Amino acid sequence: MPDTHVDTAIPDMGEAYFDPLLQDQGAGIDGPGGAMHRYAIRPEGHQLTAADFETESWMLKRQPVYTEAEHQRWRLLFENQRKMLPGRACSDFMKGFEALEHLFKDGIPDFEDINQILEPATGWRVVPVPELIPDNVFFWHLENRRFPAGAFIRGGKPKTDRVRKANEGRAPEHIEYSAVEDDLFYLQEPDIFHDIFGHVPMLMDPFFADYIQAYGAGGHRAIEFNRLKNFGAIYWYTVEFGLIEEEGELRIYGAGILSSPDETLFSLYSDSPHRIKMVPERVMRTDYVISDFQDTYFVVDSIEALYRSTAGRDFTPIYKRLPPGFTYATTACLDTDEVVTEGRQVYKFCGGKGKPRAQAHMEKLRAKHGR
Numbered sequence: 427m428p429d430t431h432v433d434t435a436i437p438d439m440g441e442a443y444f445d446p447l448l449q450d451q452g453a454g455i456d457g458p459g460g461a462m463h464r465y466a467i468r469p470e471g472h473q474l475t476a477a478d479f480e481t482e483s484w485m486l487k488r489q490p491v492y493t494e495a496e497h498q499r500w501r502l503l504f505e506n507q508r509k510m511l512p513g514r515a516c517s518d519f520m521k522g523f524e525a526l527e528h529l530f531k532d533g534i535p536d537f538e539d540i541n542q543i544l545e546p547a548t549g550w551r552v553v554p555v556p557e558l559i560p561d562n563v564f565f566w567h568l569e570n571r572r573f574p575a576g577a578f579i580r581g582g583k584p585k586t587d588r589v590r591k592a593n594e595g596r597a598p599e600h601i602e603y604s605a606v607e608d609d610l611f612y613l614q615e616p617d618i619f620h621d622i623f624g625h626v627p628m629l630m631d632p633f634f635a636d637y638i639q640a641y642g643a644g645g646h647r648a649i650e651f652n653r654l655k656n657f658g659a660i661y662w663y664t665v666e667f668g669l670i671e672e673e674g675e676l677r678i679y680g681a682g683i684l685s686s687p688d689e690t691l692f693s694l695y696s697d698s699p700h701r702i703k704m705v706p707e708r709v710m711r712t713d714y715v716i717s718d719f720q721d722t723y724f725v726v727d728s729i730e731a732l733y734r735s736t737a738g739r740d741f742t743p744i745y746k747r748l749p750p751g752f753t754y755a756t757t758a759c760l761d762t763d764e765v766v767t768e769g770r771q772v773y774k775f776c777g778g779k780g781k782p783r784a785q786a787h788m789e790k791l792r793a794k795h796g797r
């Protein structure tokens with residue numbers, strides 16, 4: 427295991443490009459429009475002051491005190507997603523999950539309880555942050571084996587009128603799945619359920635633990651060459667949306683998939699997306715989807731192989747030949763790809779999420795695969 431607490435300085439972003447869709451736009455923690463302002467309007471308002479943050483690291487000094495309704499939303503998500511895992515999540519995820527499950531089943535877990543299991547296993551800790559944090563701070567945490575996890579839980583404030591109306595006056599345990607699917611079961615911004623349920627089990631795996639630390643360490647170079655989008659695609663297509671071949675079958679290790687019941691089915695069973703063997707430069711050149719299921723999933727042979735294909739590797743020659751943007755569309759399937767399954771892209775081409783044909787596509791998958 428590499429040195430677990432290197433304690434390097436936070437890399438300076440310099441002139442590197444910030445993705446305004448995903449990132450704090452420089453407002454910082456307590457500036458106007460900054461994190462604290464945004465966090466204060468979170469569902470059920472976890473009211474925080476500047477004293478609750480460690481300014482440099484964006485870490486909260488403590489987890490918020492959660493309401494019973496918030497614990498209940500966690501339990502609803504947990505019960506729902508727990509059933510999806512067997513035979514679908516990869517064996518490394520299941521191993522980590524089984525070690526932690528007792529902390530997950532009764533409500534939002536305490537990070538200190540998790541760390542008591544996680545730290546002896548791989549030297550990692552989870553730390554609470556208010557929301558997505560700037561890239562450079564994120565890399566710095568990963569490099570030091572700290573996983574920043576969003577402290578809030580989704581679903582307190584339904585965003586669309588349809589969802590609001592459908593749930594009016596309902597207790598959390600009576601909320602119907604169909605009424606909340608675009609709120610409770612899908613979100614663009616990582617919350618505590620995604621970050622803990624989705625990410626932490628894999629951090630129990632030694633190769634994966636080293637892989638993410640190495641990824642964080644690679645952030646310095648990506649910033650220096652202003653290739654954060656390309657570098658981010660690696661994280662996106664592996665840590666978040668990665669598939670793995672196991673015993674001749676496809677399984678999931680990506681947290682973005684494993685914290686979403688519908689994407690669990692879509693990524694494994696739909697004939698729409700491509701599934702292509704993971705090659706770092708190919709991935710770095712490929713655009714990705716933020717607000718819907720992926721059009722392409724990249725497949726690794728093992729977590730060890732994933733680690734060896736990237737960790738300790740100097741991407742400088744690649745950065746030098748890469749353009750600043752992406753080369754390939756999300757739906758590209760190239761002659762040079764090692765294709766596992768070539769998708770029909772029917773979900774994509776009918777318009778995706780919310781479109782009648784896309785909904786029918788998902789209904790079919792749910793009916794066939796029991797959800």
Ligand SMILES: [Fe+2]
Nearest residue numbers: 616666681682
């Ligand atoms: Fe994530």
